[in-house]
Amino acid sequence: xxxxxxxxxxxxxxxxxxxxVISVSCYADVAVVxxxxxxxxxxxTRQVKKLFLGRLRMLPNxxxxxxxxxxxADSASHKLLYSKLINMTPVKLRRYRAAYLFSGKGTxxxxxxxxxxxxxxxxxxxxxxxxxxxxxxxxSVKSVYxxxxx
Amino acid sequence: xxxxxxxxxxxxxxxxxxxxxxxxFLPVHVIAASSEEALQLSGFASFGAGKLxxxxxxxxxxxxxxxxxxxxxxxxxxxYQFTNRWSSTIQVVARGFTFDDNDKFDPVxxxxxxxxxxxxxxxxxxxxxxxPLYLFSDSLEIGYAYPWVRPPVxxxxxxxxxxxxxxxxxxxxxxxxxxxxxxxxxxxxxxxGTYIDFDIELSPIFGVNFVSHxxxxxxxxxxxxxxxxxxxxxxxxxxxxxxxxxSQIPIFxxxxxxxxxxxxxxxxxxxxxxxxxxxxxxxxxxYTTVGPGKDFSNDAKGWYVSFTKQIQDFAPYMVFGYYKxxxxxxxxxxxxxxxxxxxxxxxxxxxxxxxxxxxxxILDDFNEKGRSYTVGVRYDFRQNxxxxxxxxxxxxxxxxxxxxxSDSKQDTxxxxxxxxxVF
Numbered sequence: 305x306x307x308x309x310x311x312x313x314x315x316x317x318x319x320x321x322x323x324x325v326i327s328v329s330c331y332a333d334v335a336v337v338x339x340x341x342x343x344x345x346x347x348x349t350r351q352v353k354k355l356f357l358g359r360l361r362m363l364p365n366x367x368x369x370x371x372x373x374x375x376x377a378d379s380a381s382h383k384l385l386y387s388k389l390i391n392m393t394p395v396k397l398r399r400y401r402a403a404y405l406f407s408g409k410g411t412x413x414x415x416x417x418x419x420x421x422x423x424x425x426x427x428x429x430x431x432x433x434x435x436x437x438x439x440x441x442x443x444s445v446k447s448v449y450x451x452x453x454x
Numbered sequence: 455x456x457x458x459x460x461x462x463x464x465x466x467x468x469x470x471x472x473x474x475x476x477x478x479f480l481p482v483h484v485i486a487a488s489s490e491e492a493l494q495l496s497g498f499a500s501f502g503a504g505k506l507x508x509x510x511x512x513x514x515x516x517x518x519x520x521x522x523x524x525x526x527x528x529x530x531x532x533x534y535q536f537t538n539r540w541s542s543t544i545q546v547v548a549r550g551f552t553f554d555d556n557d558k559f560d561p562v563x564x565x566x567x568x569x570x571x572x573x574x575x576x577x578x579x580x581x582x583x584x585x586p587l588y589l590f591s592d593s594l595e596i597g598y599a600y601p602w603v604r605p606p607v608x609x610x611x612x613x614x615x616x617x618x619x620x621x622x623x624x625x626x627x628x629x630x631x632x633x634x635x636x637x638x639x640x641x642x643x644x645x646x647g648t649y650i651d652f653d654i655e656l657s658p659i660f661g662v663n664f665v666s667h668x669x670x671x672x673x674x675x676x677x678x679x680x681x682x683x684x685x686x687x688x689x690x691x692x693x694x695x696x697x698x699x700x701s702q703i704p705i706f707x708x709x710x711x712x713x714x715x716x717x718x719x720x721x722x723x724x725x726x727x728x729x730x731x732x733x734x735x736x737x738x739x740x741y742t743t744v745g746p747g748k749d750f751s752n753d754a755k756g757w758y759v760s761f762t763k764q765i766q767d768f769a770p771y772m773v774f775g776y777y778k779x780x781x782x783x784x785x786x787x788x789x790x791x792x793x794x795x796x797x798x799x800x801x802x803x804x805x806x807x808x809x810x811x812x813x814x815x816i817l818d819d820f821n822e823k824g825r826s827y828t829v830g831v832r833y834d835f836r837q838n839x840x841x842x843x844x845x846x847x848x849x850x851x852x853x854x855x856x857x858x859x860s861d862s863k864q865d866t867x868x869x870x871x872x873x874x875x876v877f
Contacts, residue, residue, distance in 0.1 A: 350630065359628065359637075362574035369538045369571060377837075391670070395764060395834055396730075402498070402876045403599035407592030408543050408565050408583065411494050411533055431538075 333438035334384050336449035337423070339430045342366065347449045353390055355433060357400070358410050363433060373422050373434030374413035381419060385435050389451050494533040497877050500597040502526045502550075504870030513848070514607075515551050516868055523550030525604055525872050527595050529564070539571045547595055553615035554648035564595075564619060576627040585620045586639055586663040589674050589726035589739050594618065597874035601735070601771050601832055603844050604872075606758035608775030608826055609724075609741050616647025616654045617680070634668035645680065651687045656680030656720075674726035674739075684715040684750060692816065695809050699802065705792045709813075711749075712785045718746040735762040748784040752820065762832075769832040771844075778823035786817055825849050843871040 336352055338344050343365055347355070354360035355370055363370045375382045377394050386392050392400065405412055416422050419436040426432040427444040441447045502525025506516040514524045529547040536542070545565035567581030584591050588610060593599040604610070622643015629636045642660035646653075661678035693713035699706035724741035738759040745751030756777030762769050789810050798807045830844025846868045 350632075350635075354628075354635075360574050361571055361577070364574055367538075369535070393764070395767065395769075398834075398837060399599050402596055403593040405496060406498055406529070406531060406545070406596045406599070406876075408545070408567065408569075408579075409592070410541075411535070 332380070333453060334381050334435050334451045335438040335441045335447040336433065336435045336451070337426050337441060337445040338363070338433050338448055339426060339428075340443065340446045342430060342446060342448075344446075344448050349389065349449075352449050356385070356390055356413070356435075358404055358412075361410055363431065366430070368431045370433055371429055371431040372413035373416050373425050373432055375419075375422060375435070376415070376417055379418070381435055381437055384453070385451060388453075492535045494535075495531070496533075497528070497530045498596050498598060498875065499528045499877075500525055500595075500872050500874045502603065502870060502872040504868055507865070507867040511866060513866060513868060516870070525597075525870060526550035527597075528559070529595055531565075540568065541571075542566075542568045549595075553650060575629075576625070578623065578625055580623045582619055582621050583624060583641070583643075585617050585645060585659065585678065586641065586661070586676055587617065587678060587722060588676075588724055588741070589672075589728065589737070591618075596876070597842075597872055598838075598840055598876045601737075601760065601762045601769060601842075602773065602828070603830060603842050603870050606739075606760065606773050606775045606826070606828075608758045608777040608824075609739055609756040616649045616652070617645050617656060617659070618647065620645040620656075620659050622659075634666055637663075637665040637667075639663040639665075651689075653683075653685055653687075655683045657683070661722075670730040672726075672728040674724070676722075676724050678722040680720050680722075681717050682715055682720045683717060686713075689713050689750070689816075692813075699806060703796070705788065705795070709785060709788045709792065712788060713750055715746075715750045718749060718751060720745050720751070733764045735764070736760070737762075745782060747782055749782065750785070751782045752779055753782075754779045758826075767834045769834075771828075771830055771832065773826070773828040773846075775826040775828075776824070779820065781817055781820040786814055789813060838877060839873060839875045841871070841873050843869075845869050 336347060342363070344363060347364070351360060351364060355363075355372060356374070358372070361370060362368060377383075377397075386394070386397055390397075401412055404410065414425070416425050416434070419440050422434040422436050423440065423442075423445055426434045435451075436445075438447070438450055501522070503520055503522050504516045504524060505520045506513055506518060509518045515521070516524055527547060527549045529545060531543065531545040533543045534541060543565055544563070546561045547564045548559040548561045550559060563582065565582055565584065567579045567583050569577055569579045571577045584594070586592070588605075590600055590605050590610070594605060594610070597603070620641065620643040622641060624639055624641035626637065626639040629638065640660075640662050642658055644655070644657040645659045646655040646657075648654070657680075659678060659680040661676060663674070663676040665672065665674045690713060693710045696706050696710035700710045701707075721744040722741065723744070724739060726739040727737070729736045736759070738757070740755070740757035742755040743753060745753050747753070754777065756775065758773055758775035760771060760773040762771040792810070796802050796806070798810075826846055826848045828844055828846040830842055832840050832842045834840045848866045848868070
């Protein structure tokens with residue numbers, strides 16, 4: 305059975321554009337994704353929060369240092385993830401990241417621009433974890449957490 | 455010689471001011487995220503300016519004229535990921551003002567540690583690290599990371615200066631309770647530093663630090679214990695005036711020797727709270743220092759509470775603070791005791807009487823308390839830079855300065871501003 309996460313790319317984009325027109329906001333659902341052969345099947349909300357805030361430095365059950373992939377602060381996926389899930393405004397997030405970086409806690413997420421490039425990055429690395437527009441999820445990545453707008 | 459030193463100081467200041475312009479024109483996304491490389495380089499800087507309402511009590515070295523050094527700082531950091539689990543971090547900081555007279559922008563090694571990630575929650579570190587005395591201990595120099603021009607002086611000032619770092623090991627882990635979680639850090643090592651002319655060494659220093667996050671609330675409790683040696687060149691020189699009497703009479707030997715602390719246990723307890731509610735943020739901390747209550751020791755306490763409201767890129771803030779330092783009455787009781795057997799005007803002569811009186815005055819200098827009130831605003835004018843300006847009022851400054859002025863119960867106002875950059 306094919307579900308929405310396996311829809312071809314073009315259809316997915318078209319679908320999210322339709323959503324855009326009919327919904328008040330232009331945001332689509334955001335999926336947190338890992339490498340398709342990762343042993344992670346799903347993550348809890350708290351695990352996702354902690355991973356993107358650098359408070360969990362390894363991917364659960366993998367023994368791998370997490371290579372967290374972030375997107376541009378202007379991107380729709382970034383805005384949704386940080387405002388709805390992590391609950392941080394852009395200003396607060398930048399302060400948090402500065403404190404994190406210079407207090408010896410660890411390195412910052414890798415910056416990758418655009419959902420497609422995030423997908424390529426995650427498809428390439430067993431350590432990577434990123435987030436993309438849920439409509440763009442295909443076989444090259446595995447969705448382990450879904451953040452819905454409603 | 456002095457002229458030569460001045461030249462280098464001015465050169466340092468000149469270079470840091472030029473650096474500000476360079477940093478402000480760097481690409482803005484640097485702090486947003488890093489690259490994929492194993493070696494990561496980053497840096498931070500603050501460029502401060504300030505003036506004080508008076509010249510006789512130079513708080514943090516500020517005076518009546520504008521000066522640009524006291525809150526000016528530049529730091530660089532390199533992180534290297536060796537393997538999946540092993541990494542190293544080094545951080546070097548140059549300051550325009552310190553409590554140990556190193557204010558020539560000489561670079562100081564602040565952090566140098568190797569870290570082993572044992573599990574997703576747990577890691578070990580060995581090397582030079584920040585002593586976790588307070589909520590913002592880890593990011594003390596990173597002005598960009600906190601709301602104010604500098605962390606509230608009522609608790610972040612003199613205590614921290616000599617003990618800011620320790621060389622040793624630490625273990626940290628995170629325990630999850632569903633809605634809330636708890637970071638636990640246990641550490642041990644040695645710490646040494648200088649505050650004005652006090653050489654202080656804590657060997658060993660050890661402690662535990664708990665930080666709990668629950669929704670938008672952060673709570674902290676930390677306790678640090680240290681076996682402390684402390685001596686001041688000036689004070690020891692003064693105490694040597696007792697040498698003649700000390701060689702004859704045991705109580706004067708005791709008085710003389712009490713001007714130094716050797717291997718005494720000091721405890722530092724601190725609690726902290728941060729609560730972010732919508733655009734409001736409340737931060738508060740309190741600490742108490744418990745000394746051995748004898749020899750040259752003190753009991754100190756302090757607290758502050760800070761309110762911030764974020765209005766787009768502006769964040770006005772208010773801070774109230776208080777601190778109190780009570781010097782051990784050990785020496786003054788010994789002096790009182792000596793007066794029973796060897797009364798004032800007695801056969802040992804006026805020299806001893808004068809010495810004892812001066813001694814009591816010196817000791818009283820260390821007893822003090824003060825309040826502070828601050829209002830200011832932070833403006834995030836670029837993604838990697840913030841400008842802050844604040845006015846702070848104190849009713850006492852003595853122990854926070856490098857001039858030990860007793861009973862300086864006079865109003866002091868400090869106007870200061872700073873540009874904080876991360877890159």
